[in-house]
Structures are given as C-alpha cells and as structure tokens.
Amino acid sequence: MSADPRFLIVDDFSTMRRIVRNLLKEIGFGNAEEAEDGVAALNLLRNGKFDFIVSDINMPNMDGFALLKNVRADENLKGIPFLMVTAEAKKEDIVNAAQNGANGYIVKPFTKATLEEKVQKIMKTHA
C-alpha cells in the first residue's frame, strides 16, 4: 500500500461521508474521495486508483453488498481492502459481508477509536 493511501468513502448520506472523511483525516489519511452509492463508487474505482474502500450497506441503486461482490469479481479491483460501515446490525448481514470478502465491519454509531483500529488492522494485513 502506498505511503499516502487513497480512500473511497461510499454512503448515501452526505453527513456520514463528511464524518468519515474528517475522521480519516484526523487518523492521518487525508487522501479521500466520496461516492453516494455503489454505482458511483464502481465508476470511480474503474477510472482511478484507490487503496481502501469504506462503504455503507443500505444505499439506493446499488447497495454495499452488491458493490462488494462487484469489487471482488473485478480482476483489477479485487485486492482493495473493503471496510463496511453500516447501521445494519443483523448477524446474517455481518456473516454475509465476511463471506463475500469484506475485511472489516463497523456498526453505526461508531467512534473514532473503532474506525482507527479497524483501518489500521486492515492496513497491516495488506502491507
């Protein structure tokens, strides 16, 4: 992973995108782009280089699960770490995310410490 990893934040609520972006900046990752759903995210991913995806699940057009499956099925994108940040707290969803290749799962509301811990942990395994 590069010294200044580029993040893609995917969430249909702009408030949450801003919160995640600011938190990442505080943690030390100021290089981030935003997408409002899975479709917009895939467009950005296929037209630029990203090192980390932080995505919501419940979104219009294409949800987080579909985005995850698309990313893992794409030869050029499948290696990008994928962290779910969502209000969906059902065990079934968490298992589903893990089985489909998510590297982490955070349930909203969350803290800065939780986000930092998960991001750093994933970064280490992908170093």
Next chain:
Amino acid sequence: MGHSDANSLRELDRANESLEPLAVHVWGDTSHFAFCETPADASAPNAGSANAVPEGHGGAELYQRIGHLTRTLHNALHELGYHDSLADARDHLPDARDRLAYIARLTGDAAEKVLNSVDRARSVQDATSARAKELRARWAAVAAYTAAGQRTTPAGQALVEETCAFLVTLGDQAAQTNAILTEIMMAQDFHDLTGQVIRKVVSLSQELEEQLVKLLIEATPAEQRKKIEVGRLEGPVVNAENRTDVVTDQAGVDDLLASLGF
C-alpha cells in the same frame, strides 16, 4: 345496524370461519392472527408444518379461497361504508409522508450546518495552534539568549518564561478543543441513522397508500367520493416545491408584498 350491515357481518364471520383451517394449513399455529377467535386446532392437517403452498390441486384451491375472501371483504367494506375510513386513511398518508420528509430534510440541514461550523472552528484552532508553536520557538530562543546573561532584567526574564509556558498551554488547549469538536462532529451521525428509519417508514406508507387506493377504487362508487377539505392553518409547509399556493422562502414573501405595493 341495518339488514344489509347484518348480512355483511354474517358474511365476514363465515369468511373468518373458512379462513381459519386454511391458515392453519398454510402457517401452522395461527392463534396470534387477529382473524382467529380461538386457538387453532392442533390436530388440523399439516398443523405446524412448513409454510409452503400445498402441491397439486391444493394450491389452486388456496388461491380460489383467497379470491373468495377478498371478494367477501370487498363487499362487506362497500356495504358497511368503510370506504370513508379508507379514504380518510389514504388521504392522510401523503401528508404524514411529507411531514416525515420535512423532518429528514431539516435534521439533515442542521447536521450539515454543525459540520460546517466544526470545520470552520477547527480551521481557526489549527491556525492558532500553529501560530503558538511558532512563537514558542522564537521565545525559547530569546529565553536562551537572556539566560546567557545578555541584556536582561528579572521582569523581562519572568515575562519570557511565562509567555513560553502560556504558549505550551495554548497548544494543549487547542488539542482538547479539537477533541471536543470531533465529538460534536460524531454526534451528527444521528442524521444518517434517523434518516434511514424515516426512509423506511416513508416507503412503507407509500406501499400502504397504493394498496388502499386499489381497494378504494374497487370498493367506492365514484359518486360517493368526496374531497377532504384542507384545514385553514397548516403549520410549516413541508412540500412547498409541489405547490403554487405557497412561498418557499423569505424572498418569496418580500416579493409578494412588494408586488402588492407594501
């Protein structure tokens, strides 16, 4: 209760009686359903079995009986005059939906304002912190110079030391303020969470409204439909963009008054 009302109720009772064993057949124990007056008979065929539609002619029979029940309910609603209540419910749903959307919009705007303010405050804090750091370094150089015994007074030496200490404190305070700003920022996640709930309720009410409209179309003769009078005082306008009889902001008020010569 009129003769036709009594007939409709009897018809509904018969429908319930015929529905109960059918429901037991499909869902197992149905004692928690509103249409069952007594707990389902445990000895009913397939009681407690998986809720699959029976194979062969059973499936066709199921749909036939549901169709019959729908017709019975349709007739009963029509004869008992329930279409008025349905019409009321249907007319109130869009209003409730608009009000929920209004809440979602206002809370979203509020969250954005707070985030903007946090960003601005953080920018000021960062500038103050950077300036304090720079001055601290310069005063430290002065302190080192005066400590070497060059052109200093006790008061001057004390001032240098106190200023250095203050600048160190200022840096710590800026860090504390930044931590508080982070907490304020994180608290705005309520908009995402409440917004998702509101979105689901809005979607549910939309589906309910569609079903009610279908039922109303079937159950209500056109000549009996009546328009619900809109209340004179509505409170905040929650769907101004869809209306031509309201203004959307203060500029609209001012323009209107100006056009009237005020």
